[in-house]
Amino acid sequence: MTELTMTDDLTVTRDDAVATLTLNRPQSHNAINIGMYRALPGLVAELEADAAVKVVVLRGAGERSFASGADITEFEAERSDAVKAKNYNAKVAAAERALEGMTKPTIAMIHGYCIGGGAGLALACDMRFADTRAKLAITPAKLGLVYSLESTKRVVDLAGPSRAKWILMSGQQIQARRAVELGLVDEVVEPEELEDYTYDFARVITTRAQFSVRAGKEMVRRVLGGQVRDDQETLDLRNSSFETEDFAEGVRSFLEKRPPEFRWS
Template sequence: MSDHLVVERRGEVATLILNRPESHNALNVATYRDLPDVLRDLDNDSGVKVVVLRGAGEKSFASGADITEFEAERSDAVKAKAYNEKVAAAEHALEGVRKPTIAMIHGYCIGGGAGLALACDLRFADTRAKFAITPAKLGLVYSLESTKRMVDLVGPSRAKWVLMSGLQIPAARAYELGLFDEVVEPDDLEKLTYDFAETVCTRAQLSVRAGKQMVDKVVAGQVVDDDATTDLRNSSFDTEDFAEGVRAFMEKRSPRFTWS
């Protein structure tokens, strides 16, 4: 574990903290480099059922790439290619976590911070949050994969609006566009996020992860069952959790699922 990435545990919910509050959690190369390993450890930890991603402090989720590194890391196409590969690997790792991921967004969610938020399954924000994707203000080009994640959420014309303008979007408008899934007052954000995460922890985890997998396949363009999706669905009927779910329903009690 590094100083710029901190993991905290709250029961079966792990919180991964972007820990550079002195720079509004600006994303440096070290953060992007280390994210895949940290996420892999959390994904392989059977005691973790949900991962929450947040920024340290009260002012920012993440304010974007660390501009102080631009000269050293992005001053020409060769350096930029190496940098962009680290960013893509971090976003792929976050998107590829098998467990549900929630971005808990307070304050600024800008540039690279927006890229990480888009790679999460859900985005919960407070009313002070601001979302922006800013390549048009820097003379840069946003990646195709990150652009697709946004298009999947908001549609093509709204994605163009976000990219062409580079404007900071207030939380209420970001919710209307579909960039945020929930928006609440700042004092309520933590409770909303962890109440939802803990609810997910009580559900059948095979169902939770299969649901995520099925949605991802639909987003990727699959519209007809294949052998893999059919087997995944049919196999659930042979699990102890299915039997427990039926028993609990019949006995009018909460189920006690054990698959992890």
């Protein structure tokens, strides 16, 4: 495994084509401080630009938590008035947008607590895999805060409007298997299986045609944005796949009855 970047509270490592972005404050259940929110867009940009990286896994350090939320000990200094709160919220939004805006697939690996700001980052990823001990909660109603429209949309897109209201209005902790029923989590496995399950799936994605993987992600993004018919951009995206070496390799490997060896990245 190769270490790419390290800060005090965030680490980025790469194992072949799978990069891992770790929230690294296990002593505080990986509570997310303002420095982490500031650093995340830059780290995500590094991963986006690294041609060797095909999939990114977001996780928390240790075994107790993915992330227990934003670091409440900073609230008085960082969110004590409207101006400070506006600046703080902008940093949070930028971090979540950076994750959501990646062209490469992202997977949140959730163990233990995934609360508040932790859930915000997890929901900005493409997929969420959790262990049976995981607990999720979105908690603005317990703190007298208002969730942003972008963050609310992610909940609605996954859970639907009425369930999103239940999640937001109650702020209750949601057990992993219930989170699957609500649409917040995609897979639940036993704690000792989570890491292998997540990275095995990530490695499967790295063996697929990356043009197809990223184009599929873009098509889903457009559907969630309200597009219901092809426009010239989506037609061009689809038609251009026929001109890639990966398409030629996919056809060759099928006819030759062998696994494909895709090269595009």
